[in-house]
Amino acid sequence: MAGAYCIMTVSTHSSITKHLAPLQDQYARTISYLRLSITDRCNLRCLYCMPPSALTTHADLLSFEEMLRIVRVAVSMGMNKLRLTGGEPLVRRGVMDFIRRLAQIKSLEEIRLTTNGVLLHDSAAELRKAGIRNLNISLDTLQPQRFKTITGSDLFAQVWQGIQTACELGFHVKINVVAMRGINDDEFADFARLATRQPVQVRFIEFMPIGNKGNWDRERFIAASELRGIFSTLGNLEPLPGSQMEGPARVYQLTTLDGQTGRIGFISPISHHFCDQCNRLRLTSGGRLRACLLHDHETDLKAILRGGGSNDDIGKAIRQTIVNKPKGHTLHDDSTELGQVNCQGRMSQIGG
DSSP states (O other), X not given: OTTOEEEOOOBTTBOOOEEEXXXXXXXXXXXXXXXXXXXXXXSOOOXXXXXXXXXXXXXXXXXXXXXHHHHHHHHHTTOOEEEEESSOGGGSTTHHHHHHHHHTSTTOOEEEEEEOSTTHHHHHHHHHHHTOOEEEEEOOOSOHHHHHHHHSSOOHHHHHHHHHHHHHTTOEEEEEEEEOTTTTGGGHHHHHHHHHHSSEEEEEEEOOOBSOGGGOOGGGOOOHHHHHHHHHTTEEEEEOOOXXXXXXXXXXXXXXXXXXXXXXXXXXXXXXXXGGGOOEXXXXXXXXXXXXXXXXXXXXXXXXXXXXXXXXXXXXXHHHHHHTOOSOOSOOSOHHHHHHOOBOSOHHHHOO
């Protein structure tokens, strides 16, 4: 409904129904999208993402019931899109039943999933039955030995089989590639060819200084503008009209010199950030709500839940987080700033 959203009773903790203003922050951005990290555990150890230890204990993770309650409140306030992330979401026991229950929430229009693909072959059919239609699959190399170097596991064949299965079952598939100089920059043309030969969109993401500062190397950073220059040598890059479905990606159609076409996206949180269009919040696996990936300020929803808070209390905390959403992050494509400014939150907890 235009102009107002209605908070509905979603549990016995609250029986108040009232009209609230649209979920807009102080910069007139409407917040409609929640990214939910359901676990910080993963079956890979990617060099830029996953720490070897210090995982959240099971008791400190939100339960599925707690997540469902938060999502119901958020949806009743006007948020209508959800992405499940991790860690690797498919490693958490009971995830399929959780997705089925999410799909039953009225007014939740879309549930998407980000995965590393390791368990996808065996899970894809059940995911589709549960209501998932859109998958983002993280894959930084097409070379099995390099995959082992980047991820710490010899599981490339398993991931590739999962991608093939997802395509065969009719999922909308996006391949997310973290662009890293000296690590996978010699494969960008191969990824472009993949986009022309398979029913996938390939998206290149700038390497970000998140989490353990020791994992960050300024020399590895490649700006999206440089990436576009690389791909322009392969053929014609034609920008496609903007779409909310594409999120932060700037998407182009690549037409190669031999006439093949495919879609390539560029996500540039550092060099050309998209903060003015950001419509999302992130809920960590430990129950902390973040208004910005690159700002460490968090709202502890788990404390509200486990302290006996009502749905109205949850809703007020969500709304206050939105009010406090910063205009933008402070990282820029500058060697001094990128060397000094660091987001301390771990990507595996925040959600990739």
